[in-house]
Amino acid sequence: RPKPIDLLNQGIEKSQKVDSKVGIDTVVHWFRSDLRISDNVGLFHAVKKLQEQQKKSSGHDAPRLVALYTINEHDFRAHLDSGWKLQFALDAVNSLKNELRKLNVALVVRVFETKDPLLSRSLQYAKWFKDQCVGLARNANDAVFVTANAQYETDELYRDVKILGLNDSQFHFQVHHDQCTVIPGALTSGKGTQYTVFTPWYKKWVEYLKTHQKSGKDAVATFSFDTSKPINVDLEELESYDYTLSDEFLSYLPNQPLDVPEATEKQAHEVLRQFFHTKKAHEYNEKKDFVALSSTSRLSCYITSGVISTRAVVNYCYHENGNSLMRKDIKQNNSVENFAKEVAWRDFYKHIMCNWPYISMDLAFKFETMDIKWENDTEKFHKWCSGETGLPIVDAIMRKLLHTGYISNRCRMITASFLSKNLLVDWRWGERWFRKHLIDADLASNSGGWGFSSSTGVDCQPYFRIFNMKLQSEKYDPKGVFIKEWIPELKDVDNLKILREGISNAQMANGYSQPIVDLKESRERALEAFREAM
Numbered sequence: 001r002p003k004p005i006d007l008l009n010q011g012i013e014k015s016q017k018v019d020s021k022v023g024i025d026t027v028v029h030w031f032r033s034d035l036r037i038s039d040n041v042g043l044f045h046a047v048k049k050l051q052e053q054q055k056k057s058s059g060h061d062a063p064r065l066v067a068l069y070t071i072n073e074h075d076f077r078a079h080l081d082s083g084w085k086l087q088f089a090l091d092a093v094n095s096l097k098n099e100l101r102k103l104n105v106a107l108v109v110r111v112f113e114t115k116d117p118l119l120s121r122s123l124q125y126a127k128w129f130k131d132q133c134v135g136l137a138r139n140a141n142d143a144v145f146v147t148a149n150a151q152y153e154t155d156e157l158y159r160d161v162k163i164l165g166l167n168d169s170q171f172h173f174q175v176h177h178d179q180c181t182v183i184p185g186a187l188t189s190g191k192g193t194q195y196t197v198f199t200p201w202y203k204k205w206v207e208y209l210k211t212h213q214k215s216g217k218d219a220v221a222t223f224s225f226d227t228s229k230p231i232n233v234d235l236e237e238l239e240s241y242d243y244t245l246s247d248e249f250l251s252y253l254p255n256q257p258l259d260v261p262e263a264t265e266k267q268a269h270e271v272l273r274q275f276f277h278t279k280k281a282h283e284y285n286e287k288k289d290f291v292a293l294s295s296t297s298r299l300s301c302y303i304t305s306g307v308i309s310t311r312a313v314v315n316y317c318y319h320e321n322g323n324s325l326m327r328k329d330i331k332q333n334n335s336v337e338n339f340a341k342e343v344a345w346r347d348f349y350k351h352i353m354c355n356w357p358y359i360s361m362d363l364a365f366k367f368e369t370m371d372i373k374w375e376n377d378t379e380k381f382h383k384w385c386s387g388e389t390g391l392p393i394v395d396a397i398m399r400k401l402l403h404t405g406y407i408s409n410r411c412r413m414i415t416a417s418f419l420s421k422n423l424l425v426d427w428r429w430g431e432r433w434f435r436k437h438l439i440d441a442d443l444a445s446n447s448g449g450w451g452f453s454s455s456t457g458v459d460c461q462p463y464f465r466i467f468n469m470k471l472q473s474e475k476y477d478p479k480g481v482f483i484k485e486w487i488p489e490l491k492d493v494d495n496l497k498i499l500r501e502g503i504s505n506a507q508m509a510n511g512y513s514q515p516i517v518d519l520k521e522s523r524e525r526a527l528e529a530f531r532e533a534m
């Protein structure tokens with residue numbers, strides 16, 4: 001069976017050959033997880049098409065650009081996306097509307113509702129989407145030209161394949177590759193196969209950028225157009241920005257919306273600039289794992305919702321690192337390079353998901369691990385979710401996740417390891433919990449990170465390497481500052497042994513209970529369960 005990404009690429013190729021005999025009245029860019037104007041491949045092509053068409057006719061009848069954003073409540077629920085992510089995306093759409101206005105472009109928001117219970121939902125969605133686009137043309141016989149950027153989850157790929165199949169003389173849908181720095185499928189080994197190990201893949205990734213560099217100015221080409229002039233002659237008020245969402249949908253939004261980072265393109269670039277300006281980027285290697293510090297970039301929500309492109313981030317690193325991503329002249333570990341390498345991990349997981357699409361269908365990359373006999377104790381799982389395991393480092397992290405929608409990579413690895421190894425709970429339970437609570441929830445990176453930590457995924461930790469919670473705590477929160485911040489029951493405790501290992505029965509105080517598992521014994525049980533399955 002062809003992979004969904006191959007079907008998409010075939011559809012893309014076919015759609016690029018279609019040329020309209022009918023005049024194009026309206027060019028539409030469908031914003032999805034690319035909520036930005038700068039360096040947006042699909043939008044760039046939409047503007048290019050518009051300008052070609054505008055040369056043919058001018059004045060008030062000239063073709064115009066319309067921006068479209070659609071909300072599909074069912075898909076949101078199916079993806080288990082978090083309220084934090086939803087709030088961030090809605091804020092980003094609002095900001096996008098204001099920025100597009102400055103270019104005389106109206107942003108239309110439409111909400112999809114399932115109508116016919118007998119018809120497949122994805123087909124209904126595809127047809128509904130086409131109707132929305134065709135309905136934006138000003139004259140009944142005119143054509144619309146629609147661009148969008150590919151999303152690489154399996155359902156999304158199939159959805160776009162379906163929509164591409166609806167192309168006709170009035171509706172031209174084109175999909176572009178925009179989400180990754182290097183397009184999925186572009187990096188293969190000498191034998192032409194896709195990589196499953198990060199390190200050789202990463203070398204190829206850097207090599208690829210070098211050989212495809214269009215100019216010495218940037219590491220990777222970007223796709224921006226002139227924003228100093230309005231795109232449309234007039235700003236048409238399409239009266240379609242006011243949209244209504246169901247009460248159930250709105251109930252997903254976080255209770256403390258003020259804590260959501262400012263979801264604007266300007267702020268995304270400012271966060272990146274500050275990361276370098278405050279020298280955090282240069283101290284990334286030494287500090288990134290200390291859980292009490294805010295020492296990483298915090299760009300993930302911007303990257304996931306597409307408010308900034310990873311191409312822009314990689315180019316920034318390139319310039320800050322003396323126009324290089326891998327400097328052979330620097331012997332010691334280079335922080336900026338390693339930061340860019342982390343950004344590359346995101347590409348890696350997306351490439352993996354495109355090539356092994358079953359990963360986005362709740363399956364482990366390492367098939368043999370599907371036989372692990374998980375204990376799946378629901379009570380223990382709920383204690384993990386709410387930060388009540390009695391292991392201070394785990395509880396502090398899980399409480400922070402619930403309150404802020406964000407935790408660092410080290411925190412994610414610690415808690416994922418604890419759930420899948422010490423508690424022997426199926427990693428997919430944790431993966432779903434993270435997706436429901438992370439502001440940067442991303443299927444490829446999340447399942448990749450869970451696969452890595454639970455030793456079930458691609459290029460993962462060997463199963464016998466099990467994080468020791470006491471040592472993680474000692475190394476990455478040496479004075480217990482983070483633990484005291486998130487566990488009020490322990491805020492007055494100065495005994496480092498208690499902060500690292502939890503409290504014994506005799507010491508039980510302030511309602512904080514003793515650990516729900518013994519670390520040594522649970523480690524042995526995990527080793528046994530993995531050994532049996534492999």
Ligand code: FAD
Nearest residue numbers: 296297298299300342343346409412441442445446449450
């Ligand atoms: P920085 O350290 O500043 O890194 C910069 C950017 O590089 C990040 O914003 C992100 O886009 C990318 N990046 C960094 N580390 C990784 C990584 N290990 N894998 C993939 N991309 C990376 N990342 C998500 O974006 N969404 C998720 O849902 C997600 N779930 C994860 C679940 C687990 C169990 C683990 C171990 C990791 C997960 N990650 C996820 C990866 C990583 O933890 C986050 O990207 C990172 O913590 C975000 O914080 P930051 O922007 O400050 O990262």
